[in-house]
Amino acid sequence: MPKVVDPEARRDEVADAVFRVVRRAGFEQASLRNVAEEAGLAIGSVRHYFAGHTELMTFAMRASIERISARLEARVGPLLAAQDGGERAERVELMLSELLPLDEPRLEEAAVWLAFTTAARTRPELRPQAQEAYDGMRRLVGRIIAGIAAHGRLGADVEVETERLCALIDGLTVEGVLHPERMTPGLMRRCLRRHLATLIEPGR
Template sequence: MPKIVDPDERRAAVAAAVLRVAARDGLAAASLRNVAEEAGLAIGSVRHYFADHDELILFTMRELVGRIDARVTAAVRRLLADTGTDHRLRAEALLAEFLPLDATRREEAELWLAFTTAGHTRPHLRPYARELQDSLRTVLARVLTGGIASGALPASLDVELEAHRLSALLDGLTFQAVLEPDRVTPALMRRVLHSHLRFG
């Protein structure tokens, strides 16, 4: 009896292969042939699930966004449950989830930068770059609003402006850490974030 293949699982497995190839060799190396080889599939099998390379890259970008979102959402739940910790420290811990402070987050940052850079030459990728930026600013706005409600931040704080400021800070640190990992270390990123979280 032939093995029944779940299409969603197979597409996710192919997307995971794209991420592995892109993380190891760069996004340009994620050709259909290389991805098929990485996934242990015939190239015809990959083409069965994705009409072309662009569709494969778009799907993979959504998978990456979903992966980051799941990780950050889990961190938010943990931090919200930790009511014994000062709100400011919880906010700092949450914001740190967006920085490449460990191997998982570094790989996500490198992949995200690769995809967003590709968006300059592949306009169909731009909406997904915007989606992640919008998600980040939404989370930042929630953190700031929660800080105001708890009294940890001043009521006069301009939430929209501060969300943009923090987004720029996190993006800048991430870019620098990917570019110069020996100089922009996790310890330095934590110090910079801690220093900037002085709203009073």
């Protein structure tokens, strides 16, 4: 009997292969042929699902967004259940940490995000997906900042603090991808923790 292939599992395999190729060799090297080889598949198997490089990369970006969203969703309940300011701050940090390249899977996701958004600057067909990824991150950060303000603990402008935190996450992600030997997971965590501490007025 012919082997039954789970389409979703196969697409996940291909997405993982894209992440590895992009991290190792860059955006343009993630061709159907190279990704098929990385995944240990025949190129016809990859072409069955993707018509070309743009469609493949758009799918990989979508897969990355969905994986990050699932991790963030798992953090929502514990954050909402936090009983005091200290516990809430810890869970906010854990949630935002899901956006940073703190381990191998997240480092590969971040490499794809950086490669994709850089390519989207000159390739209009990629821009909607890149914009969706950024807008999703900004909405999350905005809700967190609004939550801090709602608890009477924000000592500055909500809009400015949203942009400032987004800029920090972007910067740590870029540095973590480009200079992982210097921007280590421990340093990223300390930078994020210190920044979150600056959002709370002394004595509150």
